Amino acid sequence: MVEERVKQEAPARFGPVAKSSPQSILTVDFLSAPRRVSGIQEFDRVMGGGIVPGSLTLIGGDPGIGK
Numbered sequence: 001m002v003e004e005r006v007k008q009e010a011p012a013r014f015g016p017v018a019k020s021s022p023q024s025i026l027t028v029d030f031l032s033a034p035r036r037v038s039g040i041q042e043f044d045r046v047m048g049g050g051i052v053p054g055s056l057t058l059i060g061g062d063p064g065i066g067k
Contacts, residue, residue: 035050044050047057 026066030048033052035048035052037044037050038047050055
């Protein structure tokens with residue numbers, strides 16, 4: 001018997017990720033960002049019109065986890 005390691009790549013769940021460099025928050029044009037509507041009217045309103053692809057938003061969590 002011989003041990004063989006198989007490299008398993010995670011499936012791409014969210015499509016290709018654009019590579020970019022860090023920017024100052026003052027230079028980001030957040031009003032023109034494309035948004036995906038979730039279909040939940042109140043949630044989309046709170047999110048500024050929908051979810052921005054590539055963004056990360058903490059919606060909730062247990063007390064004390066550092067939100």
